[in-house]
Amino acid sequence: MAATQEEIVAGLAEIVNEIAGIPVEDVQLDKSFTDDLDVDSLSMVEVVVAAEERFDVKIPDEDVKNLKTVGDATDYIQKHQG
Amino acid sequence: MSSTNRTVVVTGIGATTPLGGDSASTWEGLIAGRSGVVALEGERYAELPVKIAALAAVDPAEVLPRPLARRLDRSAQFALIAAKEAWADAGYTGKAGEDDESIAPDRLGSVIASGIGGVTTLLDQYDVLKEKGVRRVSPHTVPMLMPNGPSANVGLEVNAQAGVHTPVSACASGAEAIGYAVEMIRAGRADVVVAGGTEAAIHPLPIAAFANMMAMSKNNDEPEKASRPYDTARDGFVLGEGAGVIVLESAEHAAARGARVYCEVLGQGLSADSHHIAQPEPTGRGIAAAMQNLLDATDLKPAELVHLNAHATSTPQGDIAEIKALRKTLGDDLDHVAISSTKSMTGHLLGGAGGIETVATVLALHHRTAPPTINIDELDEDIDADIVRDEARQLPGGTIAAVNNSFGFGGHNVVLAFRSV
16 A cells, blocks of 8 residues: 555654654655755665665666655655555 | 974873773773673674674764764774764864864874774675665765774864874784874874774674684683783684774974873884784794884883883784894893783774773873783793783883884784873
């Protein structure tokens, strides 16, 4: 069953918390991974791999650069989840 | 800024070792003559001929914030913890030039060495590659496994911009780092350098490899007795892990900010054996040369030398070669040198050894106390020197000096000298 937007944001929040130590409540749709959430380019790869596994989705490297905010990632996952 | 003969002093110390999570608890353990060697539990060690090691007393991943710890190899975690302690101990707060104006970033360096670097990261990520596939290999793998990782991370922590370096010379690496740092200050490249050594190689592969070289003690039944330098029953070294870091500073810079000074660093003596890739040169020729170079290059007077933290790893050949070399260079002056092998308690930290043993040497001068060498039931008759056995020993008052020896596979010899203030 496909995850809802709310479930995806909650899942991303847990992943970002684990990787960057940011409190889950700070991970909101409008937040930028690099500017707001302390996720650098290396950690972004970790976030993507963890999200792929959690939401059963493939996020090719060339698409990762378009995922600037939590909202971008949430939309992408909603569209592509298997 | 350049001046060639600047006096260099030690203003801060930090350590995390098999005896304690900081320099104070480490020193307490050393003075108490406590062994940090334990049995290695778990299936991964079951097949190994060596099932003992000196594990760090405090898990570094529990000390650092979790997001930081997970992107640092264990060797970098140790280095960062020891460096933060040393930095605060020296009276600095936070990043140079940002939180602390008393040192400019371009006058601050970092020289932290490791013998093997991020070997556990490399091996663990190879397991990930085989078991979980390419996609799961961590993007942090390269910065974690590179041997300059600890130095670079310490440099980032304090905002060091004068230079960040990593000499690699196996078990002499930590001492070589401190010698390099002294030269940076002497050459006028920096006023303050955070320097030391770190190692985290307790994993079945390095242990299997060292054991197959016949270099390690197999005294699995009595872990705390296994590291026994100078004893007739010694049968090899015990692998240890952790880090020792000091803050080195030009005497002018330390005085200008009113810093507490532990001791002066007189300098280093270096040489290479050019004998064998891993065997010690049996006459101690190279070690004697390093000691002579130290005497020639510094104003260390043999008469003031009262303490020596020996390399002495508890191998049958190496312990004797070192003492022979000291006798060759120092002659009768060796008789007033109280010699300690703190590896009898901490095990052998490879590239970290020069770091934690420099911390021990600096504290020995500061507290005027030589730590004991434990586990000597029967002193080897070829050890013709005054070994501090069983219990710590008081060192004399007045101006005294101490030396720390570190030698590495490859024939590297590094001898560092310090004087009380």
